[in-house]
Amino acid sequence: xxxxxxxxxxxxxxxxxxxxxxxxxxxxxxxxxxxxxxxxxxxxxxxxxxxxxxxxxxxxxxxxxxxxxxxxxxxxxxxxxxxxxxxxxxxxxxxxxxxxxxxxxxxxxxxxxxxxxxxxxxxxxxxxxxxxxxxxxxxxxxxxxxxxxxxxxxxxxxxxxxxxxxxxxxxx
Numbered sequence: 705x706x707x708x709x710x711x712x713x714x715x716x717x718x719x720x721x722x723x724x725x726x727x728x729x730x731x732x733x734x735x736x737x738x739x740x741x742x743x744x745x746x747x748x749x750x751x752x753x754x755x756x757x758x759x760x761x762x763x764x765x766x767x768x769x770x771x772x773x774x775x776x777x778x779x780x781x782x783x784x785x786x787x788x789x790x791x792x793x794x795x796x797x798x799x800x801x802x803x804x805x806x807x808x809x810x811x812x813x814x815x816x817x818x819x820x821x822x823x824x825x826x827x828x829x830x831x832x833x834x835x836x837x838x839x840x841x842x843x844x845x846x847x848x849x850x851x852x853x854x855x856x857x858x859x860x861x862x863x864x865x866x867x868x869x870x871x872x873x874x875x876x
Contacts, residue, residue, distance in 0.1 A: 722766030731771075732778050739782070754814055758802070776823050784826040785818055787811055791832045794842050808842055815851060827852035834858070 739746040753759070754772050761769040768774070776783065792798075793807040800810055815825050828846050830839060833855035846853045861868045868874050 722764045724766050724768050724771065727767070728771065728774060728778070731775050735775070735779065736782075745784075755817060773817070773821070776818070777821055780821065780823045784824045786826050786829055787815055788829040788831050791830050791834055791836070791839050794830070795836050795838050812846070812849065815849075825851060827854050829854045829856055831856050832858045 735746075735748065738748075750772055753769075756769045757767075757772060758769050760771070761767050776785070789807055789811045798807050799805060800807060803810065805813075811828060815828065818825055828851050830843065830853065833839065834857075843853050843855075859869055859874045862874070863869060
């Protein structure tokens with residue numbers, strides 16, 4: 705085996721130990737099984753990097769960084785995607801460190817890539833919305849691009865004040 709140097713230590717090159725094809729097959733099967741359990745729509749939250757999960761690819765030899773989007777592609781006839789962005793990330797012009805672009809720009813990029821792959825975008829949600837010219841301008845930009853935009857407001861006391869969270873003032 706070829707040896708590689710990492711941070712002044714010598715490590716033997718790792719063997720591929722993650723069966724990516726098996727992972728994709730099982731993940732799709734489990735999502736479809738879960739969908740059968742619920743009438744109507746099944747909502748799944750996908751965390752982390754949707755298009756390129758470099759961290760997972762780095763720590764799981766054999767894992768392909770585009771696995772999440774590949775699973776979406778195999779399910780595109782059965783799914784619609786809702787993309788979310790936090791309002792404060794728009795106002796703060798927060799950047800994705802490894803890409804050097806803002807979360808706002810990344811949100812649009814993700815939506816366009818999904819559409820190019822034939823995956824339906826139901827809408828883009830602005831989480832913890834509050835009135836601000838930057839947020840409202842961004843919403844207008846999304847609408848001009850043809851996206852449905854939804855605002856989720858901050859719920860006072862969420863998640864601990866259950867009485868308020870499930871009241872008329874909370875989740876609607």
